[in-house]
Amino acid sequence: MSTRTAVVTGASGGIGAATARSLAxxxxxxxxxxxxxxxxEALAKELAEAGHSASVHALDVTDRAAVDAFAxxxxxxxxxxxxxxxxxxxLGTDPVATGxxxxxRTMYEVNVLGVLHVTQALLPALTASGDGTVVVLTSTAALATYEGGAGYVAAKHAEHVIAETLRLELCGQPVRVIEIAPGMVKTEEFSLTRFHxxxxxxxxxxxxxxxPLTAEDVAETVAWAVSRPAHVNVDLLxxxxxxxxxxxxxHRVR
Structure with missing residues (x-):
């Protein structure tokens, strides 16, 4: 494993940071x-002190030129x-009428085009590895809607379609496509950002x-899915x- 690299986008906090720890x-x-x-930098230092290997890369996934430079x-x-x-x-919980x-647009650019940019840029290297895995972190919002969530739900549905279509298009290639769709995860920033x-x-x-789920719960699930034998694809979890x-x-306790 020490000769393998795993890229984690959005690694500065929450599920991303927890996933980076699990993969390290x-x-x-x-x-x-x-x-x-x-x-x-703080996370990389933490991992290094624990004897793990990590590198820091400033990246805005909506900036294609930056993504290509990162690749x-x-x-x-x-x-x-x-x-x-x-x-x-x-971002936000407004109904469609007043969204x-x-x-x-911001949610679409980050959640959907961000996945497109990074996946397109890194797919050649993942394929060349002979044993590549693309993980797409979506949400239960990718599979079912709810009132006040249309903008986010639409973006996550689009991510789900990317994962599903990419899996079809890569059939026969040495790359797996795994979608992990968490439900309610309590992290420091997700809801705080949503409610401005x-x-x-x-x-x-x-x-x-x-x-509620924790970032670590999701991270452990990601690590388990990517550690399955190469012939085993966890399509959707x-x-x-x-x-x-x-x-x-x-269910809420009152």
């Missing part, structure tokens, strides 16, 4: 990619075997929910907390 512990050199390099820089690292498309996020087109910094609204999302039966049915 599995023996990969982890290429940490995100916009907030100060956080990446070139990876040539100095061990061969690329895993790409985890994690960068993304949600902000700018927020929809309103901590009260962000906290209300998880109020009364016993045991939906991950929810026990308290969540669907996007719209969640």
């Amino acid at each position: 512990e599995a023996g990969y050199h982890v290429a940490l990619a995100a916009r907030r390099t100060d956080r990446l 070139t820089a990876l040539g100095d690292l061990p061969p690329l075997h895993v790409l985890v498309n994690n960068a993304g996020g949600a 902000d087109p700018a927020e929809w 910094g309103d901590a009260e609204k962000a906290a209300a999302v998880y109020a009364g929910v016993e045991g 939906v991950l929810r907390p026990r308290a969540q039966a669907s996007n719209s049915k969640v």
Whole structure:
């Protein structure tokens, strides 16, 4: 494993940082990619102190020129075997009638075009490895909708379609395409970003929910999926907390 590289986008926090830790512990050199390099530097230092290997790469996945430069820089690292498309996020909970087109556009560019840019740029190296894996972190929002979530749901549905189509197009090639679709995950920033910094609204999302998923739960799932034998493809894995039966049915303790 020490001769293999895994790329994690959005590695500066939450699920991305947790996934980077899990893959580093599995023996990969982890290429940490995100916009907030100060956080990446801190994570790389943490991994190095634990005896793991990581490199820091400033990256905005919506900037194609930057993504192409990033792909070139990876040539100095061990061969690329895993790409985890994690960068993304949600903005707002407005209904379709009053949704902000700018927020929809931002979500589409990060969640959808970001996956497209990075996957296109790194696919040649993943194929050349002879045993490549593309992971797309979507959401249960990629599979079912809910009121107030149309912009995010539309973007995540598009990500799901990318993963599903890419798997068809790569059939016969030495690259797996794995989609991990988490449900309610409590992280420091996801809901806070969605509600534009309103901590009260962000906290209300998880109020009364016993045991929402953690970033580490998702990271362990990613590490398990990519560690399956090369002939085993985990097409789609939906991950929810026990308290969540669907996007719209969640048990809360009052």
